[in-house]
Every structure is written in structure tokens, then in C-alpha cells.
Amino acid sequence: MKAVRFHEYGGIDVLRVEEVERPVPGPGQVLVEVRAAGIQPGEVMIREGARHGRWPAIFPSGQGSDLAGVVVETGPQVRGFAVGDEVVGYTHSRASHAQFVVVEDVALTSRPEGLSWDVAGSLYVAGTTAYATVFAVDPGPDDTVVVSGAAGGVGSLAVQLARRRGATVIGLASERNHGWLKDRDIVPVAYGEGVAARIQEASGGRVDAFIDTFGDGYVELAVELGVRPERMNTIRDWQAAAKVGARTYGEGAAASAVVLGELARLAARGELEVPIARTYPLERVQDAYRDLEQGHTHGKIVLHP
The missing domain is CATH 3.90.180.10 (Medium-chain alcohol dehydrogenases, catalytic domain)
Incomplete structure (x- = not known):
């Protein structure tokens, strides 16, 4: 072969x-x-x-x-x-x-x-990782959650799973992906310089949880936004997570055929793109x-x- x-x-x-x-x-x-x-x-x-x-x-x-x-x-x-x-x-x-x-x-x-x-x-990898990140920050209907890399392989699933829980979800992504996010009831925000101010404006000044799928300073941004460490999760920046006490749940935290089967059925029914x-x-x-x-x-x- x-x-x-x-x-x-x-x-x-x-x-x-x-x-x-x-x-x-x-x-x-x-x-x-x-x-x-x-x-x-x-x-x-x-x-x-x-x-x-x-x-x-x-x-x-x-x-x-x-x-x-x-x-x-x-x-x-x-x-x-x-x-x-x-x-x-x-x-x-x-x-x-x-x-x-x-x-x-x-x-x-x-x-x-x-x-x-x-x-x-x-x-499997993207789906179970996204599942674990959402589980880690435990969003509910009264929460506002920010997801970095919101149009990527993991982020595009994490925003949908968090939204299924009823949370308000802010997705950080390039402007060419904002239409896709809006169509899925996600609030798009462009990354880059000034992103903290744009998130504050989009969230009305309150961010409850942060899912980082990208690394490169987003744990520090979550701290700046006032998110508690136990409601931050990163799959990329383990060093920053260790400094502030953020979570690092990823694929390994949800590595099972049971979770994979649940995600597959959601996707087959059109409930998870x-x-x-x-x-x-x-x-x-x-x-x-x-x-x-x-x-x-x-x-x-x-x-x-």
C-alpha cells in the first residue's frame, strides 16, 4: 500500500x-x-x-x-x-x-x-478538541464567550458548539470570514491591533469566557478582558496558561468514540457544519x-x- x-x-x-x-x-x-x-x-x-x-x-x-x-x-x-x-x-x-x-x-x-x-x-482531532475547549469553559445562556481563530479547523467548530449552549459568541477572524460567522449567529470581530477595544464594544463590556485556538498572546488578552483563569482555555499557549492558571483542555480530554459519534451525528443532521x-x-x-x-x-x- x-x-x-x-x-x-x-x-x-x-x-x-x-x-x-x-x-x-x-x-x-x-x-x-x-x-x-x-x-x-x-x-x-x-x-x-x-x-x-x-x-x-x-x-x-x-x-x-x-x-x-x-x-x-x-x-x-x-x-x-x-x-x-x-x-x-x-x-x-x-x-x-x-x-x-x-x-x-x-x-x-x-x-x-x-x-x-x-x-x-x-x-476527530478538530471536533474532539473543540468539544473539549467548550467543556472547559462551560458556557451558558447568560455568558459571552470569545473564540480566537474562529474560522479555523478547531475554532469554526468551537463557535458552533458554544452557540448551541445558548451563549453569545464573539469570533475573532479575518474580515473575509465575517459573513460565515454572522450566518451562524456568531458576532465577528477582526483580530489585530485594537482587538481588545473591539471586543469590549461587541460584548458590551463583559466577557465571561475565552477559548484560544491560535496562541500568540490571546491568553494575555483574556486576562486583559477580565476573564477568570478557570474560564480560559488554550490549545496552543501552554506556557502562558501555566503562568495564569488557565486550562489547556484539548483532544486528549475528549478522545473517545462516544464523543466522535455525537459530533458525527450532529454533522449528519446539519446541526454542526x-x-x-x-x-x-x-x-x-x-x-x-x-x-x-x-x-x-x-x-x-x-x-x-
């Missing part, structure tokens, strides 16, 4: 699509033929070695967590899945950017009718990451193995 590999830390040019042995599922595992697999900013940091202390790579390394596809083989003692089932899932083995991937049965949920392959294959920015064939994995690393992508970028 074909799979993405890199043999050393580095830039986009270290990524290769190579012929490798097709894996065999063991007890409690299934082999999935991948139809779609999302890519993540965190994978860039791992590939570059910037997260070696936290998530070291073993070379040659694969990559990819998100996946959706069809079960083509099952190992012994598999529960709830059979050959031919269409599934949504994830792997923690950095292996989904490939034509086939072995997945634990507990890391899968059925693909709901009406859910596109692209959405299904890019839902998962924007797809672009798709690329597996052979163009380098182009996909060039696109991602330019930043300010509205929604998810997806590989088609």
Missing part, C-alpha cells in the same frame, strides 16, 4: 509517499481502507521536531490521526464491526495518511447516513501541508488516499 512517511525531522520536503507493507489487524482491531483523512497543524510541529520532548517521532514515521473509510478485514475478538461497515475513527499511531490503517475497535463509530467522507475523515477548505490526493501531501502552513485556512484540509 501507499503511505506518507518521513525519515527525519524537517520541513515539508521530508514528506514522502512510499510503498509499505499492508498491516494486519490483531485482537480487537480492524483494517480500514481509508477514504478520507484530515491533516492538522500539530502534525507540522511533530514533523519539524518542535514537539520532540512531548511527542517524539520514531523513524521512519507515518502521520495522521483522523480517518474515515470501510472495514476490509477484522482481527479476533472485534466487537461491533464487520467487513463492509463504513466507519469514522482515529488512530494514535500516526498512521491514517495511508491507503489502509489498523484501528482499535474502540476508536471507531459508524458513519451516519448523509455524512460526507470528507467531513467524516476530518472530524464542518467546513472543508480543500482536498488533495495522497500523492500531493506536500502541497496539502503548504496550503495548511500558509495559515488562515477556513475549515479542514483533507487527503484522499
Whole structure:
């Protein structure tokens, strides 16, 4: 089969699509033929070695967590899945950017009718991260919540999930994404110089919670806006969070097929939109990451193995 590999830390040019042995599922595992697999900013940091202390790579390394596809083989003692089932899932083995991937049965949920392959294959990391960030700050109908990176892969889901709880949601995004936010009952605010004043004006002077999906000073901005540390959450700036006592709930806090299944059903019913920015064939994995690393992508970028 074909799979993405890199043999050393580095830039986009270290990524290769190579012929490798097709894996065999063991007890409690299934082999999935991948139809779609999302890519993540965190994978860039791992590939570059910037997260070696936290998530070291073993070379040659694969990559990819998100996946959706069809079960083509099952190992012994598999529960709830059979050959031919269409599934949504994830792997923690950095292996989904490939034509086939072995997945634990507990890391899968059925693909709901009406859910596109692209959405299904890019839902896990962004979806569970967004779910965790909203859980962390616990917004309610009387709250005003600010979300940075509100049009990105995680932010675009976090604003919707927070709004579903009845909160007033202010989304920080470039002006080209303001229309999308307004259409989903999110108050758009442009980021950049003077953003604190613009948030104060949009919120009427009170911000109760802050979800940071971008990093780069937004924890400090939340402090400036008077948000209590226990109602701040960042998925990028752990150092700033440690200084002020903010939360750092991310994918790991909601890493389950139960949460993934809930998000998949919301998306299938049209109650949660998962924007797809672009798709690329597996052979163009380098182009996909060039696109991602330019930043300010509205929604998810997806590989088609």
C-alpha cells in the first residue's frame, strides 16, 4: 500500500509517499481502507521536531490521526464491526495518511447516513478538541464567550458548539470570514491591533469566557478582558496558561468514540457544519501541508488516499 512517511525531522520536503507493507489487524482491531483523512497543524510541529520532548517521532514515521473509510478485514475478538461497515475513527499511531490503517475497535463509530467522507475523515482531532475547549469553559445562556481563530479547523467548530449552549459568541477572524460567522449567529470581530477595544464594544463590556485556538498572546488578552483563569482555555499557549492558571483542555480530554459519534451525528443532521477548505490526493501531501502552513485556512484540509 501507499503511505506518507518521513525519515527525519524537517520541513515539508521530508514528506514522502512510499510503498509499505499492508498491516494486519490483531485482537480487537480492524483494517480500514481509508477514504478520507484530515491533516492538522500539530502534525507540522511533530514533523519539524518542535514537539520532540512531548511527542517524539520514531523513524521512519507515518502521520495522521483522523480517518474515515470501510472495514476490509477484522482481527479476533472485534466487537461491533464487520467487513463492509463504513466507519469514522482515529488512530494514535500516526498512521491514517495511508491507503489502509489498523484501528482499535474502540476508536471507531459508524458513519451516519448523509455524512460526507470528507467531513467524516476530518472530524476527530478538530471536533474532539473543540468539544473539549467548550467543556472547559462551560458556557451558558447568560455568558459571552470569545473564540480566537474562529474560522479555523478547531475554532469554526468551537463557535458552533458554544452557540448551541445558548451563549453569545464573539469570533475573532479575518474580515473575509465575517459573513460565515454572522450566518451562524456568531458576532465577528477582526483580530489585530485594537482587538481588545473591539471586543469590549461587541460584548458590551463583559466577557465571561475565552477559548484560544491560535496562541500568540490571546491568553494575555483574556486576562486583559477580565476573564477568570478557570474560564480560559488554550490549545496552543501552554506556557502562558501555566503562568495564569488557565486550562489547556484539548483532544486528549475528549478522545473517545462516544464523543466522535455525537459530533458525527450532529454533522449528519446539519446541526454542526464542518467546513472543508480543500482536498488533495495522497500523492500531493506536500502541497496539502503548504496550503495548511500558509495559515488562515477556513475549515479542514483533507487527503484522499
